[in-house]
Amino acid sequence: MKKYIMSGFFFTACILAIVLMFTLPGQGEENKVVKPSMPEVVLDASAAEILVKASCISCHGDQLQGGVGPNLQAIGSTMSPEEIYTLVSKGKGIMPGFKDTLAEEEIANVAQWLAQKK
Template sequence: MKKWIYGIICVAFLGFITACGGGDEETEQDNTPSEKQEQTADAGDALFQQSCASCHGGDLVSGGAPDLDKIGSKYSKDEIEAIIVNGQGGMPGGILKGEDADAVASWLAEKK
């Protein structure tokens, strides 16, 4: 019986890890430099919805991961970006990188 419970816990944990990203695959984006410079807060929101909402919730509070609705009052933009790039606690690093991580960090830093 203990083996079954252990197996179920392992499968659930692996499902949680894969839902939050975890892959090392990088996709090529077809953005020109001028398009990337025009990114706004909407881009940060869109990137969050695409890469982070599965764990943190689309509304920043309804996921299984920590709530982010007031994260800007706890961390600075640079601290948030470091967490996105390097990971922290149960969150793996590298889900977003470079300008994408910067855009999401800027957007989240405004949540106070």
């Protein structure tokens, strides 16, 4: 009787292992992070300033000096436009993502404008 029980457990474990091999992501798949791709836009500084005043000053301050959020006055010296675009789109920590409230082109324009702050 013990032989049948043990062989049943072994058979079940083998089936489970085979199923998991084909359903779990592989090593390369689990490390892939989908980054939003930044669209090509021509910088419109006045439009970017308007968006920043409407969406960002409550946390980053009216001069981007920081407050609840970090200081952005020299963000361009530490982050590229693409990195800023990804951060603004997806959000991070307590910062919300703006991909649902702003158009991709608006976020790209703000990212380019902020990247010039060095």
